[in-house]
Amino acid sequence: MRAAVDLSPFREFLTQGAVFLTPGLRLSRVMTQAVVEEQMRGGQAVTQPPTIRPVDGWLESVWRQQVEAGNLPPRRLLGRVAERRLWMQIIRADMERQADFSLIKPTAAAEQALRARQLWLMWGGNPENKTQRQYFGFDPDCATFDRWCSEFTAQLARKGWATRADIYRSLLTVPVSSKEIVVLCHVLQLPPLTHQVLSHLASLKIPEALGEQSLLPLATQQFPSRRTEAMAIAAWAARRHRENLGSTAIVLLDFERDRPDLEYQLRREFDCLGARYAALPVNFSSGMPLSKTPMFRDALLALRLAVANEKVSLARSEVLALLRSPFLHGGEDLDGVGLLQLRKACTELSSEVIDKRDLHHLAEIYAPESHLTRALQLLRTDRATQGKRLPSLWLDTIREVLKLWQWPGRAALDSLEYQQFERLEIALDELVVQDCITGELTFQQLTLLWEQCLDDRVFQPKTDDTAVQVFGPQEVVGLQIDALWICGLQSGSLPPRAQLLPFLPNRLQHELGLLSADSAALEKSAIALLSSLRTTHGDVSASYASVQEGLEVLPSQLACAIPPHDPVKEQQAPDHWPMPSPLESLDEGNVAVAGAVIQWGGGASVISNQSNCPFRAWVSHRLGPANVATPVFGLTAAERGNVVHDALHFTWEVLKDSDSLRAMTPAQVDALIQDSTERAVQSLERRAQGRHCNIRKRVGSACLDLEVQRVAALLKSWLEFEVQREGNFYVLEQEDSHELPLGSLVLKLRPDRIDRLDDNRQVVIDYKTGSVRRSSWLGERPGDPQLPLYALLNESVEGVAFGRVHQDGAEYVFLGEALGLGVKEVPLPDQVKQYETVPIESWEALRTSWRHRLERLADDFVKGHAAIDPQPQACRYCALGSVCRYTQTADLTDEALQGGLGDAL
Incomplete structure (x- = not known):
């Protein structure tokens, strides 16, 4: 095995008292260790390694020596966090003065300004050079930066601060009587200012062996x-x-x-x-920022909840991370029933963010005895985080809050976690040096500042040298x-x-x-x-x-x-991993079914999923995984659809039949519409309250008012369309519960509406706000078998229809004859002939066909038929793509891809 570093190019300088400069701290440590080991092998009882430092570290030490000797004025060297903070103050103050100027992301602008000034000075720029300053006047962004830079430099001068580039420039003014030898060890690139300072202070040496370059690719x-x-x-x-x-x-x-x-x-x-x-x-x-390590990430979340502001909120993902954290709650059982229910309640919220009050409310409902709830109760009455203080005066409060959350939680930390915990006091010390920059801060501002400090402090775990x-x-x-x-x-x-x-x-x-x-x-x-x-x-x-x-x-x-020497083989599990259990063959003919009917629960969705994809039906209705809703702004699509359904329900609850509708004056219709839509929104709010969620707070009153206007317009358009229906009709029922035996299943169905016509025939109507197709009811595997199921409820049903309610108008898409649904009707055989391979001559024949097909689907579900066999379009809105991996198979047909499978994931 090779030595960690080759010292042969530097041996001639080791006896000359030279200073060795490296590009980074790692190489300096390795070289120092190598020199010490070499001296020990040579029999030296006391080792005296030369000065081996990173370039920036050595120049900083020289600057401090010159300050202590009185050759340079004392100044405070700003760290990156303090320097960025000063830039942000200057930018925000400038934005307040410039009425015609604003920034969307001042924090990002501060980082860019910091880097721009640093590179300008390090690469030989001079803010006092008039020619260079003239260039800034030709571009508005550059002119703005020039204005910021002038204020930044003035602030440094007034307060006695300096950046690294400033102390390098000051070193150029120090008189040097004798130059010591400085050897550059594998330093490949130096900014001009750094090279100029080194040349001014020392006699630079570069070993010849390190200067060779190979151009071979x-x-x-x-x-x-x-x-x-x-x-x-x-x-x-x-x-x-x-x-x-x-x-x-x-x-x-x-x-x-x-x-x-x-x-x-x-x-x-x-x-x-x-x-x-x-x-x-x-x-x-390279490690990772300390703020991104799980331990400090959770500590920051706990501190944010301690802010004395009821409007403080966390992202839903952050709340779930807080509830699952092993570093908080004092090692509490994270799988307790109460906390599991609390996590489920937070997951089901459609909001992108959850504020502290709502989290406290849900915690008291689902996990009243948990440590989380007790901590939130104490924080609600605690005044320790109120007011403003210097960052250094907030340190005890930070410690008390972390103690309240029992951070770091577990008594037995592993090696990596303990190394992270050891950084706590060093990380808190970062706040002390911010006093001179920030002044007094609120606890919320301090938490953001500490997060920035942790962002700039990299955590590098210690590992075995042989790693x-x-x-x-x-x-x-x-x-x-x-x-x-x-x-x-x-x-x-x-x-x-x-x-x-x-x-x-x-x-x-x-x-x-x-x-x-x-x-x-x-x-x-x-x-x-x-x-x-x-x-x-x-x-x-x-x-x-x-x-x-x-x-x-x-x-x-x-x-x-x-090309690679060896082709990359398909990834296999390590040899010591247990092999999966072999599958056992099951003879379906020997499966005994207890009773003639098995009630699996569910409604039309069981048959719909079995028809669209047997695998989806098996996973959804037998395994029953919960689909995590994607947070949305405003109302979800389901909530908006429910408002429309409820408004229609309340309207026909009052009207009852077509005669009542035709007898109403326009003013009475408008009043009915307004009342129905407001009741629908109130119903939406009550359902949300049942889930311990305030929907008006989540989406805002203005959003609900706009929804009332939208639904009122839809309802008005729909009633104008219903007036034009031929003949009379009576709304027999709305969303009544029915049970339908189907093969080995008993389904629970709730049709939106059933109308009775003058001749006592019945029409089942299902409201839709999106696009609909008659073809979804037909074929061997109907894409949407809900209405065909409703048609089997009783013998009087002789028509089914989608009532499409949308912004551009209203329409019925139906199957049946002489239903009087306001459009030109054609004979039933002509309605279905393009979708059926066998001619359908009558409504009874269609019902018989539906029953046969739907019973077959029900029996397939009971038998466990779960083939991954989706219909075109079935994968478009399916959430199980990561489970079945159907879209990742190599043998997809063009028809399947055109049917929407390419968009499934």
Whole structure:
């Protein structure tokens, strides 16, 4: 196995008292350890390693020394959070002064402004240079940034603060009598200002062995997708680790994008997806923001609920995460009945957000004895989070709130969780240094500030030195790895594409030679990176995915694409995983059914699902999974449909028959419509209250008022259409319950409406607000068998109809003869002939056909027939696509795809 770092290029400087500067902290630590081990092997009783520091860390220490010596004025060096906060204050103050100027996202603008000023100064820019300042006047955005930048610089001067670029510029004014030797160790790229300061303070040395560059393209394996690329890399790394073939590292050129796929494949290879989750022998060098770790994520949620403001709300997903959190509630049974019911109630809410009052209300109903409810009750009366204070004075309150929630919850934390918990005091210290920037804050403002601090603090867990290492492209420079794999070497990744930065004039960016805006400089930097990796590492491999998001991707210009050595095999479960239980054959003829009728429950949807797709019927009505509703703004489609149905119900509850309708004056009709729609909305509110939800609060009174207007217009159009029906009719019943024996099932049906005509025949009417088709009732597998089921309720039913109520008018889509439904009627055989293979001559023949087909579907359901056999259009609105995977099969027909299966997922 190779040494962690090669010291041979630097030995001639080790005895000269030189300072060694590295691009990052990792390499400096590894080099220091290597020097100490070498000195110990040489027999030295006391080791004296040289100064080995990252470039920025050493320059900061020199600046502090100069301040202590009195050569520079004392100034406070701002961290990134404090600097961003100052930018936000300046931007918001400027927006208040500029009446014709506003920003949608001032926080993002502050981050861009911070970066723009930093790069401007680090790449040799000078805010005092009049020529450079003139460039800003030609673009409104640049002129606005120039105004912000002037105020930012003035604020730094008034308050004695400085950014890193400012302290570097101040070091250029320090007189230097003698320069010490500074050796740059694998430093591939330095901003001009950094290089200028180093040259001013020291005599720079670069070992000759580190300056060599190779222009040969790197052999790069081509994979058909990112998934297969990640699978191959994970299998390669796991094999090397198990066979102890030396140090192994993976470089992700796009760390944020590629890490999730690669981590999953590595966990799968090492069997660390379940109880051994924390035992993964892989070290991800870039870590993750502390705010994104589960422990601190849940702590922030608990703090947000402690804010002394009843209008505080959380996203529904955040509330569910809070209820499932193992780090809160003191290890309470998360699967208790009360908390399960509370989770279900929160899941069924159609709202995108849930405010604190509603969560407290639901918790008192479903889990009154839970720790969650007790914590919310105490927070409701606690005054500790009221008022404004300096961030440092809020620390005790944060600790008290976390103690109330019993964070971190479990007494026995695993290794990763304990390492996160150890960061608490350091993370709280970040707030202390914000006093000078923010002034007094409310507890809500403090919580947002602490979240920003945690965003900027990266959590890097400690792992075994023999673990597989996963690096970003800059973090692996200078190390020595036996085998290295570079992932994602495609066009646009290395070298990256040149991009002009916002807020800085284009001409200024080109004159300064900003790296991000110079294609030639980016290519040179990429060549230097690959050359360094090939020089210091052993076996260097690379790969890329040729197709991403359905588009073909080319390899990098520095790569030579080759097919993979071994084709990626279909992913198999690890050998030690238990095999699935073998299926047993069941002879259906020997199945004994207790009784002649089995009542599975449900209504017409059982037959409808069995007809559209047997598998959907089997999952929906036997397994019964709950479909999580997607949050929507305003009323859901189901709620809007219910309002229309209720309004029609209340209207005919008053009218009863066609004679009453025709006898009413227009004013009476309008009054009836207004009363019916208002009653329908009130009914909607009562149903929501039954679920402990205030729908008026959720969608707003204005939304409900608009819904009343919409439904009133629909109702008026419908009644005008009903007046034109031929003959008289009487509304016999509305939404009455019926039981229909059908084969081995007993279905519970509730027709929207049944009319009795003058000749005592009955017509079943089902209200619809969307598109309808007569063909959905016909064929061997009717797409919508609801009305055919209603036709079997009694012998008097001789017609079925969809009553379509919509904005463009009203219409009946029906089957039957002489029904008087306001449209030109044709004989029944002509109505059905284009949809039936066998001629239907009469209504009785149609009813007999329906009964035969529907009984067959009912028997299939009882027998457990659950083939994945959807009809065209059946998958379009089905929520089970991730279960059946039908749309992912390779043998889909064009007809199936055109029928909507391509939109199923």
